[in-house]
Amino acid sequence: MNKITKYILGIILLCTYTLQSLQAQTVYTVQIKEEIGPNAWRTMKNALAKAKESKANYFLLELNTYGGALNFADSIRTSLLNEKSFQSIVYVNNNAASAGALISLAADYIYMHAGASLGAASVVNQQGEIMPEKYQSYMRGLMRATAEAKARDPKVAEAFVDPAVSIPTLKEDGKLLTLTTSEAIKIGLAKKEVNSENEIFSDLQIKEPKVTAHQLTWVDYLIAFLINPLVSGILIMGIIGGIYFEMQSPGIGFALLIAIICATLFFAPLYLQGLADHWEIAIFVLGIILLALEILVIPGFGVAGIAGIILMLCGLAFSMVANDYFDFKLTQPGLLMNSFIIVIGAMVLTIVLMVIFGRNLLESSAFKKLVLEDEQRSDIGYTSSMTKTNLLDKVGIAKTVLRPAGKIEIDQVWYDAVALDGFIDAGEQIYVEKHENYNLFVRKLSEKNS
Known part of the structure; x- marks a missing residue:
């Protein structure tokens, strides 16, 4: 060079x-x-x-x-x-x-x-x-x-x-x-x-x-708002309330939509923050499935229902704290217990409000405008139990599964009824045992004959 x-x-x-x-x-x-x-x-x-x-x-x-x-x-x-x-x-x-x-x-x-x-x-x-x-x-x-x-x-x-x-x-x-x-x-x-x-x-x-x-960004502010414990509690109430109304009112789609929206708003920010993991969301969904099976398919209330409630509680509470599966040693002490208190408190409060206001809300005109349900007209066989009071010992057939509530047919007329046995399958013969507060209470005809 x-x-x-x-x-x-x-x-x-x-x-x-x-x-x-x-x-x-x-x-x-x-x-x-x-x-x-x-x-x-x-x-x-x-x-x-x-x-x-x-x-x-x-x-x-x-x-x-x-x-x-x-x-x-x-x-x-x-x-x-x-x-x-x-x-x-x-x-x-x-x-x-x-x-x-x-x-x-x-x-x-x-x-x-x-x-x-x-x-x-x-x-x-x-x-x-x-x-x-x-x-x-x-x-x-x-x-x-x-x-x-x-x-x-x-x-x-x-x-x-x-x-x-x-x-x-x-x-x-x-x-x-x-x-x-x-x-x-x-x-x-x-x-x-x-x-x-x-x-x-x-x-x-x-x-x-x-x-x-x-x-x-506005996303940062929104996430900070949604993970506030008070807001989380309100969202949990929306989830539980939506599931309750959906199971109480067959054919209603709006209540399910509310539950899904509240669940999304609850889990999404926690997932983005690195708190909620896939397995925690999965056990929450599994809990809902078990609870639905217990109410809609399995007669009575037993292991599946209790397991479903426990999984829902754990899925919601675990999602609010940092953990490595069931290892919570890095979680701020006391925070896991606070999470369970928030979840259980929101659930209990939701149940209390549903018992007090649930029926009035279902029957309100504002709610009915949001409900997707068929019109039950008298010309196709529907009537109210109020119009028939002399039905004691009448024999009919279960038109839907009674678990315990459902539809029965007596003399080609449909009625709302409640199974005193807890569960009656569709197509089984029934008889009316009592009539209280405009409700018909029925049992399987086979039990009467026996």
Whole structure:
């Protein structure tokens, strides 16, 4: 290679380096100012994907949280640790407690606002009570591993969780460690005290950064609304109420449509958030099938009906919490019980409302406009039990399956009837045993003869 060629290559390399140095560095920013849960994890997941797509040089997370669910905090932590395409920054403004401390330790740089705090990461339940040692041990391991991955002091990280860890210069023995901004900077955990993002850019010598802030979409807001426990409870009521009306009123399609819509609105956002899994939706559907078989096919009420109710309960409750099949160790303590309380409470309330208002609703003119049912005219054999009161001991035939309610025919006239035996198959001969409140109560004729 001659000298001229070397000079040309040198000039090209110099120009390339100069252009790269002059090129503005890009920063993708996102804020989490809420409890660490499914919404925070969805926001972070989308923001990280957008940052990679935009080929950002830095990813800045502005954090202000008192903690949250360990499983979602661990997901965020893992994503930050595994990301190599950009450098990560956590700006604590103003709190990074518990799950927030774990996330902060996973960043390449930690900056803290004046008056901010970081630490106190013991695992607690919904009432704020300290959970047993197995939870604390797991959290200590996560904190140590995260600190070591970013070349930070694992003892400090462990002291956030374990009051037995002794660091006399920072805390009293027997107390959890919570660091102020100045303390975190003094021990090298935080890089600097700042009051704005621009001060962070200046400290990292990011000149004229091209900043892109993460924006939430209407889908994000809708999902956040739908997974609210109160809204989830209302949707469960819609599911149960729709199924109840569908089974009580043969031929009605609107009630089933309501149940399907409510089930979709219940499961879809939970599925997108990574909570509901295929198997949880499957056992809920299986529960409905078993319950329907018990009511419509199998006489009486037994194993299939009870199993159906249990599967429906479990399918709904399990979908509201994070789990690995039946392993709930990463679920926020107490959250599974709360889910069952929400589901059972919504079911009980629905049943109470159906008993009180169900008949009036079915017979209301507004509901009948939405019902797909045939007109039962007298010229084709239909009549009301009110028009015939002298039917005791009359013999007829079951025109539909009575389980226990259905249709019978006596003297070529159809009536609504209830089987006192619990189940009478279509085509069997029956006789009227009693007549109360405009209802005919019948038994199989074979039982009378016997």
